[in-house]
Amino acid sequence: MLWLTPLWAQAAAVVAQLDRNPVALGDPVVLTFTADGIVSGDPDFTPLHQDFELRGQSQSNSFNMVNGVSRVHTEWELHLYPLKTGTVHIPSIQFGSDKSQALDLQVADQPAPAAGNAPDIFIELAAEPKQPYVQQETIITQRMYHIVQLQPQASLTHPSVESGKGDIQQIGNTVNTTAMRNGRNYQVIERRYALIPQQSGSLTLGRTTFEGILAEPGGRFDPFGLSGKPIRRFSQPLALQVREQPASYTGKQWLPARSVTLNAHWQTPPDKLKAGEPVTLTLAIVADGLAAEQLPKLEVQVPAGVKAYTDQPELRNEAGSSGVVGVRQEKWVVVAPYNGTYALPGLAVTWWNTTTGKQETAKVDAVKMVVTGGQAAPAGVATPPPVAQPQTPAQTNPQAAAAVAVSSGFSWAWYAAALLLMGALLSIGWLAWRWWRKPGGVLKEKAQAAALLSTTRKPDAKAVWRSLEQACRQNQPQAAQDALVQWVGVGLNIQPALIASLRARAEPALQTEIDALNAALYGRGGAGWKGAGLWTAIQHFKPAGQVQRKDAGRADLYPD
Structure with missing residues (x-):
């Protein structure tokens, strides 16, 4: 073991060296540390993380003996990507008690194009x-514009909020197209995102990064797409100034959108209702420029004498031509136990038109419910108030009013008490008779409503298919959309059960029909919608395998 003594006695000298200087932002640089001798500890590369991204690290050792003297040579090789431009300081790195010298690296902006030319990638x-x-x-x-050939193994990061507060998500799929810039024909990779700022003030999206390998002209074939020149390019950060809610806005909930519409669809026409029979009322808010989660709950004012039950709302987000179209759909089961005419008040939602910069109101008109086929409401049970009639001069005559108030010595208080007692007894007797004749009473009505809602939640595939066919043949866009959403889930087993999920898998013919259906529901020509095309296209649709989501941070440019 004596021959090892000279080895441990050697003093280690650590030298740092760059493979090139200067370097362009986005291009890698190799930093090598060389030690002749045994260093007193492992290196600590933590100080480099402040200004560099470390993408590769290796270590090699060699041992030889010359003229009886043992020598150890160690190299550490680091592949770094600078994170900023200018003079970037590389600090001294500790190897136990040993250390390397410090260096300065000059980092230029992204490579400038040749004189008179536009860049190859930006x-x-x-x-x-x-x-x-x-x-x-x-x-x-x-x-991302590129005019040079890229290897398949490439990625482009998604935009993210660097400062400020906001939510961002991709809408639609990646689109490949071409464009002319400065006389050059570029291949273009395009993505669209919906950004929702959550607070006023400045908001900045950080730069996005392309990372790939340039195919080398005349190079040998590489089935893995790894040969060539590694390259990185960056976008510039994007700064936005987010405005506050206008002081003139008076709505209960702030709803900035391109358009907002309210729709109401009765399973049975409201003027042809039957006493005691539940009917489904479907209410929907459709907002171009708002997510479904931003839309408010609809406040339905049920008239006296009418019962109404609702389930959890259905929320859908569709990819429209201008961005996200949010839909909040509420299904109400309405039951009127007795004959009569009931007034269901209208609905109104105040919103801010971002196109015109003005406050607007989306409305659904009041509805008169006419209920027949049953019995009149018994005494003591709330019934719809009679239609108000305009007063005549005789009704407003002060002398006539005074005459009514004249007391003749008869006790009105005792008379009223007797009438109330008789009415109560009659009501109790009638309710007991009704309970004996129709076991279950109110519980039965609630059970009917619950059964109807349960049927809505878990529809039969064959029944949904028939409903879709009927809605298409009768040219009913709202009913067709309801049935189509159910068919996506129970018939095609596509999750999430959204029309957008179906459209992403559809052929162009079905995509066109889905767009026409959405256009009709969003108030752009719904009266002229024809369902024959949708029915034909959906019959020819063949579902494919499920598509899994890619990593939210970095997405392949050429997904499988």
Whole structure:
């Protein structure tokens, strides 16, 4: 073991060296540490993380003996990507009690194109609008332009909020197209995102990063797409100024959107209802530019004498041509036990039109419910008030009013008490008779409503298919949409059960029909909608395998 003594006695000298200097932002640089001798400890590369991204690290050792003297040579090789431009300081790195010297690296901006030419690869971020209101949907478009051939193993990060507060998610799929810039024909990879600012003030999206390998002309075939020149390119950060809610807005809930509509659909026409029979009323808010989760609960004022039950709302987000279209749908089961005419008040939702910059109101008109086929309400049971009649001069004559109030010595208090007692006895007797004749009473009505809602939640596939066919043949867009959503879940087993999920898997013909259905429901020509095309297209649809979501942070440019 004596021959090892010179080895441990050697003093280690650690030298740092860069493979190139200067370097362009986005291009890698190799930092090598060389030690002749045994260092007194493991290296600590933590100080490098402040200004560099470490993407690879290796260590090699060699041992030799010359003229009886043992020598150890160790190299540490680090692959670094600078995170900023300018003069980047590489600090001294500790190897136990040994250390390397410090270096300075000059980092230029992304490589400048040749004189008179545009760059071969560049990324842009754009926002519309650039000064949104708080909670207003802002469309972020990410485009990567390239004119050089890329290997399949490439990725482009999604935009993310760097400062400020907001939520962002991709809408639709990645689109590949072409565009002319500065006389050059570029291949363009485009993605669209919906950004919802959550507070006013400044909001900044950080730069997005492309990372790939340039195919080398004349290079040998590489089935794995790993040969070539590694390359990185960045977009510029995107800054937005988010405006506050206007002081002139008077709505209960802040709803900035491009359009908002209210729809009501009765299973049975409201003027042809039957006493004691439950009927489904479907209410929907459709907002172009708002997510379904932002839409308010509808406050339905049920008239006296009518019972109504509702289930959890159905929330859907569809990818429209201008962004996200949110739909909140509520199904109400309405039961009127007795004959009569009932007034169901209208609904109103106040919202802010981001296109015109004005407050508007979406409305559903009041409805007169006419109920027949049953019995009149017994005494003591709330019934709809009689229709108010305009007063005549004789009704408002002060002398006639005074004459009514004249007492003739008869006790009105005792008379009224006797009438109330008789009415109570009659009501109790009638209710007992009704309970004996129809066991279950109110519990039966609630059971009927619960059964109807349960049927809505768990529909039969064959029944849904027949409902879809009927709605299409009768040109009923709302009923067709309801049936289509159910068919996506129970018939096609697509999850989540959204029309957007079906559209993403559909052929162009079915996509066109789905867009036409959405256009009709969003108030752009619903009266002229024809369901024959949708019915034909859905019959020819063949479901494919499920598509799994990619990593939210980094997405492949060429997914499988």
